[in-house]
Amino acid sequence: MPEALWIVFAFALGLLVKGIGLPPLVGYLGAGFVLSGLAASTGLTIEATDALDHIAHLGVLLLLFTVGLKLKLRSVVSPEVIGGSLLHFGITCLVFTPGLYLLMDLAWGTALLLAIALSFSSTVLAAKVLESKRELRAFHGRVAIGILIMQDLIALGVMSLATGQTPSQWALVVFGLPLLRPLLFRLLDASGHDELLVLLGLLLALVLGGYGFETIGLSSELGALVFGAMLANHPRSQELAKSLWSVKEVFLVGFFLQIGIEGLPDHQAMLFALVAALVLPLKGALFFFLLLAFRLRSRSAFLSSLALTNYSEFGLIVASIALPEWLVPLAISVSLSFVISAPLNRLAHALYERVGQPLARFETRKRHPDEQPLSxxxxxxxxxxxxxxxxxxxxxxxxxxxxxxxxxxxxxxxxxxxxxxxxxxxxxxxxxxxxxxxxxxxxxxxxxxxxxxxxxxxxxxxxxxxxxxxxxxxxxxxxxxxxxxxxxxxxxxxxxxxxxxxxxxxxxxxxxxxxxxxxxxxx
CATH class of the missing domain: 3.40.50.720 (NAD(P)-binding Rossmann-like Domain)
Known part of the structure; x- marks a missing residue:
């Protein structure tokens, strides 16, 4: 029974990598590769089934719904968040696209989509690291999460364009969705704190958002994000996000298992991932200097940049739609970036104490309003x-x-x-x-x-x-x-x-x- 093997291997490797301080999702991806290798060496038939594909898709929709629940205007409407995210995205694409085109002899379109996939940072890893240190609401934590939300919106736009879906005439109904907000607020208030709250989240993310948008010719991912964003200003939005956290994580296990089961990485995939890991410090350095340009102090810029110095699971989601043949190399790149980023983020404050003095020389004279001296x-x-x-x-x-x-x-x-x-x-x-x-x-x-x-x-x-x-x-x-x-x-x-x-x-x-x-x- 393939489902039993999935669970056994996912749990075993997830527990193993968690024990050495890495995110369990690295283990889930490894479990997929182990299962793929087991099938190749023993002749067993172990492949991604329709059930696993469906679970993986549900995990993506729940991830986007929880991102939408954090999508408050005040968290993204600031110069350092909007300017930092857009400039970083633009510069990364301008540098990576010709580099990939020349070094790997790719088509311009493929090189651009790979550059876009590598420009994103991991929402899952950054949120977990900041939450474990209780820094989500600290200034540098808010800046990092705001940039990640902007990146998620960019990724969603890329996915919508890549699918090439033509909306039906009923898609105009979407513009009337804000009228439903009072009703959604009442449903959230009436759902209590137990299983009804979880079911409400699943109803909005998977049924109304996912299936509903798909029915009218729009992206199901867009629907999940929109319904999450409609509840973002409700006082209990974060309680809803927390209640769905475990469900979302379980479904996302299917997404990472699916990638690994579809094929073992070859020599080219490993070489691509190694090069991507080597240029990872440049990604963090670019974030650091961009945030300094927006008047952040070196400490805040350093901590925010370190949380963003990784590659994203959203890059994999984009690749699964637009570049399926590059999914395995990108998955290895994301895993390697997690292996590098997770331990560095746990030591972030100690690292800054060592390098803070030379980095402070790059600060601007004007301070950000949130970082003024206090009397x-x-x-x-x-x-x-x-x-x-x-x-x-x-x-x-x-x-x-x-x-x-x-x-x-x-x-x-x-x-x-x-x-x-x-x-x-x-x-x-x-x-x-x-x-x-x-x-x-x-x-x-x-x-x-x-x-x-x-x-x-x-x-x-x-x-x-x-x-x-x-x-x-x-x-x-x-x-x-x-x-x-x-x-x-x-x-x-x-x-x-x-x-x-x-x-x-x-x-x-x-x-x-x-x-x-x-x-x-x-x-």
């Missing part, structure tokens, strides 16, 4: 991290103390707090340049309400190194993290759930026996 003025209490915990602390303290400031690494969140009347500004606690430009003459206490342990440790250590002698307090979910935070310089670190229990108990002790419920239950 705290007469602030007495500083809250770092304005999520639920930080906001609750701010709202309680503001009743007794007016000189309070909150910091958060998500500019959109900081702006929302400002609209609600809170004194909150954008700042990234894990950015060494932020600390070097920070002036805090009146601060007496700091509350560390950051989401990740690394940010709390960096903040506590750096505050003490700057000579801060005031009170530092943090919260955490785990006892071992509390020990680390205190060792880093904090006066106290409280366990969140323990403090919640204490607060509940205090309500019981303060409860007046005479107090009655607002509405007494009938007997």
């Amino acid at each position: 705290l003025g007469n602030t007495r209490i500083l809250i770092m991290g304005m999520g639920r915990t930080g906001t609750a602390a701010y709202d309680w303290l503001i009743r007794q103390e007016t000189n309070i400031m909150g910091l958060d690494s998500d500019p959109a969140k900081a702006q929302e707090h400002q609209r609600q009347g809170r004194n909150v500004v954008f700042a990234d606690a894990e950015d060494a340049s932020f600390w070097s430009g920070l002036h805090m003459p009146s601060v007496e206490a700091v509350i560390l309400a950051l989401g990740d342990i690394e940010g709390k440790l960096i903040a506590a250590r750096t505050l003490r190194k700057k000579g801060f002698r005031g009170y530092i307090v943090a919260h955490t979910m785990f006892a071992d993290e509390a020990t680390q935070i205190r060792a880093a310089g904090a006066n106290d670190a409280y366990l969140t759930m323990n403090e919640t229990g204490v607060a509940l108990a205090s309500h019981v002790l303060n409860h007046s026996p005479e107090a009655q419920p607002a509405t007494a239950p009938e007997r």
Whole structure:
């Protein structure tokens, strides 16, 4: 039974590569090649079936739907995102196309499509790396994700052109889809948090978006992206994306298995992938200098560029439609880029500490508005991290103390707090340049309400190194993290759930026996 072999090999090789710190999808691709080699050596019939083809297509549609859920105008409408992505795409195509034409004796059209496929960076890898480090909402993380979304839109346009589909007269209905947004919002609100939420995502991505657009002569990939984008501004859009994450990943296993099963890489494919890996640093360097040109500091440009220094699964999707004969060489190129990029991104901050000083010489004199030095003025209490915990602390303290400031690494969140009347500004606690430009003459206490342990440790250590002698307090979910935070310089670190229990108990002790419920239950 081929399905059983697919699952066994995909799991075994996915687990193996995950154990050495690489994305599991490298293992899935390898599993396909192993199965193809097994078939060639034993005479067994192991080939991609219609079921695997269908699963692979569903994985692509779900990937595009989740990309659409992140497609907020504020994440892409900025000079560094639009300008950086378009310039990088244009320069890459201008350089790679004649190079491929001359070196590999290809037709101009084939060389151009290969250059386009190699210009994209991996949404899956970058999102996973940034999410694992909790940097998706940091400034460099937002820049990287914005550029990836722009690249995904370009890839979608290329795929639509490559299919050559002629829309039917019913395609005009697409222009009326925004009228459905209130209904979709109500459906999302009514779907709850469990299996109905997942089913709603599948309905919109695969049925209405995929099959619906295909029926009227449009790209099913475009349909999945459009329906995702229609929900992007809903407060629960990211909850929907997370609920579909595992389903999407399982279906994408079929996509990578399918590539490997279709044939083993030959000498030419391996040579192509090796050359593509050798020019990968040029791709990252181009991103770096383009982002510097848009007034980013060297640190932000370096971290964003490193997240984008890889080749994309979208390149494979484009190739599967426009260049099927180049699918295996491109798949090897993508895998090699993941092998190079994944460990480098895990060491990104340590790498910048080594190379940051010479790279800083390339910075422009003008700074990006999101990266200006910060002065705290007469602030007495500083809250770092304005999520639920930080906001609750701010709202309680503001009743007794007016000189309070909150910091958060998500500019959109900081702006929302400002609209609600809170004194909150954008700042990234894990950015060494932020600390070097920070002036805090009146601060007496700091509350560390950051989401990740690394940010709390960096903040506590750096505050003490700057000579801060005031009170530092943090919260955490785990006892071992509390020990680390205190060792880093904090006066106290409280366990969140323990403090919640204490607060509940205090309500019981303060409860007046005479107090009655607002509405007494009938007997």
